[in-house]
Amino acid sequence: MSLVVDVLAGGVRGGTSIMYAGLGETVSERSGVINLGTEGAMLVGALAGYAVTAETGSPWIGALGGAAAGALLASIHALLVVVRKANQFASGLTLLFLALGVTSFYGSDYVGKSINPFTKWDVPGLSDIPWIGEIFFQNDPLIYVSYVAVPLIWFVLFRTRMGLLVRTAGERSDSLTVNGYSVERIRSAAVIAGGALSGLGGAHLSIAYANAWFENMVVGRGFIAVALVIFASWSPLRVMGGAYLFGSALALAPALQARGYGVNQFALDVIPFVLTLLVLAVLGKRTLAAAPDELKRVFENAPAKT
């Protein structure tokens, strides 16, 4: 297989968990709430997905379990920062470390267990297309679900009343209040939905990609997702592209090594962050222009207008 196909196919497979988490963070940040606990939501999703799959024998139920666990962790964030107006950075990071501890503790029983994971399923017809087929249509079902989820989330955010409310909560929350909506309720819903997506991303890692649970197995992919959202200017479609780009960056090291090239894996591992910093440096103000207004308040440490 050519290097390009190898790297891009690896990018789709390895980037999907980051994409789900990035989509979750996008929904949350669009409503004006940043969640640095995305890494934690992925961790609880990875463990819950694995544990539920091990207990029920069904990876589909496992995936739902992963999403539910992510939503549960995010609901604590919603309670703290939306209802109690706590500092968003502090809450997110604290929840991450809570998730690390809790999953290490409860996960030890599942380290040695085997599961019946999602398996590769070639889409009839499409998988035979040269290049495209190998990259996009010889994958696991959760990857196919993401092909539907991305346009769906875009549609909901930008073409429905629900999406309008979420975006308004993130841009001009006072206008919602004036019109009799509860900003708290809208933001909480967005944060919890975001947590569910991040949990699903974690479950993709444990029950579709690596097919294993180990403590701290997300190793920073949740933070890549947070960086990705800025990189993608809070757009679900660009999150998809960015996730594949970051995923391909991660797939580059093994692909080169398997061809006998000497590479420094540590240098390649920081590519996603270097890319994000480059985007920030090059686009500067334009990146910021895309940020939801209420989110900018978080960065400026100004009290939220609710």
Add this chain to the structure above:
Amino acid sequence: MSARTRRLAAFTGAIAALAVALSSCSAASSGGGGGGASGSDSSEPGTGGTAVGFIMVGPKDDFGYNQAVYDGSEIIKKKFPDLKVITAENVPEDDNAARTMEQMIDKGAKIIFATSYGHLDAAVQVAKDHPDVVVIQQGNTITDTVEPNMGTYFGTVYEPMYLAGIAAGKATKSDKLGYVYAFPIPQTIANINAFERGAQSVNPDAETITVSTSSWCDPAKQRSAADSLLSQGVDVITQHQDCTKTVIEAAEAKGAMTVGYHADASSLAPKGWITGAVWNWGPLYTDIVQTIVDGKFVGSEYNANYRVGYKTGENPFVLAPYGKVVDAQTKAAIETAKAFLSTATGSPFVGPVIAQDGSIAVAAGKVPTYAEVDGMNYFVKGVIGKLSS
């Protein structure tokens, strides 16, 4: 506006720093417990304790390195009913290791096994602070003077890896073998070289393609590494990782074969399992503990950098049971090779050994010592991949 942009940039930088920090952190065992005053009586180090401590870098059921340590500690529990066995999982290779060992000493341990390569510095420090406690480290080498209450031990894992290489060289149809490893430390390099030399001994065309993950256990990176190897036509995969499940299952799913490492994982690959180099620490741990409690540790072979292989005693590395793909002829070839390794002049690296760059690494007819193999810093010819510096 530009102030906002700067904040956003600083914020992203902070995220990057966090991610880097996180990727090297595991759930730290809670600290505490200062160094107690060490015993002042003149008895031999390691005697008079009520417990034996084992610190492990990972979880005890990882189908790998740490599980083997844990299984060994269970043997100690059975063989020495008077001693309490204290185990600590997920002990990082930093100050936390020293703190965990101090806690074990507080709980009555006079013998401590520090079982990860990177636990050595902490082990040396604890041994110096507690002359009455024997701290013994698994897998690394003390290059300074060895304290009277210190030692390292290891098996010559590259010997069974050489034998497994024979099985892999016979089994492969594409003549491409894959090796997923963590870091280019000498022990790993010797394993990879021995595996390739074993394969070459029965199949001169066999190549070993290497991919590093820069982590002892990052399952997602392992999957990515396995995918890259499989897409290059590799049909036998082996590894030097602490957790081994992901790579084995990825190979099995693609119809490739597997040589295991650390633990018998044949249940994960019913079709493609060949064999593996697995551990049997029980006998060596038992002998080390017995030597210490008998008060004979100082000056013993364990009070040094002890290495045991087929020719000097009972190698803690043994071959795992064979899978279906291994035929009788291959088994016979492996038995012959094992008998050769057990002779005084037997080694996977009997010269001439040609390095990857074509230079002669071991002269014709020369047999490198265990210590020389322990310091290996080059790939042999037939290994594909560069050692990153």
